[in-house]
Amino acid sequence: MGNVRVLLVDDSTYIRTVLGSIITEAGFEVAGEAADGEEAIRKYMHLKPDLVLMDVIMEPMDGRAATKAILDKDPEARILMVTVLEDKDILVDLMQIGAKGYITKPFSKDKIAEKIKEIMGE
Numbered sequence: 312m313g314n315v316r317v318l319l320v321d322d323s324t325y326i327r328t329v330l331g332s333i334i335t336e337a338g339f340e341v342a343g344e345a346a347d348g349e350e351a352i353r354k355y356m357h358l359k360p361d362l363v364l365m366d367v368i369m370e371p372m373d374g375r376a377a378t379k380a381i382l383d384k385d386p387e388a389r390i391l392m393v394t395v396l397e398d399k400d401i402l403v404d405l406m407q408i409g410a411k412g413y414i415t416k417p418f419s420k421d422k423i424a425e426k427i428k429e430i431m432g433e
């Protein structure tokens with residue numbers, strides 16, 4: 312599947328570090344990191360990653376707003392939400408604005424690798 316470059320977006324440094332090791336161990340590449348929605352948009356446009364792992368709850372700009380903004384600029388963007396939210400309405404809303412899927416925290420290494428492969432294989 313070639314080199315899949317992933318942008319990691321989460322307001323927790325710890326979670327970004329964990330995600331980074333998972334991504335690397337699974338054979339993907341970390342393209343960059345962002346700690347809130349605005350930084351995510353900036354880094355996305357600059358780095359053009361193949362996929363974004365996007366947290367939802369972040370300040371000042373959350374993951375929903377960032378997902379919407381990125382997809383406005385690049386409708387082909389592949390964004391996978393990583394969230395503690397299990398509220399069905401919120402998840403449905405995120406899929407409707409164009410996210411490719413979601414993973415709930417606490418996440419497993421296998422789940423993340425599997426989801427990324429699934430999205431990249433589409």
Ligand SMILES: [Mg+2]
Pocket residue numbers: 321322323366367368369
């Ligand atoms: Mg968060």
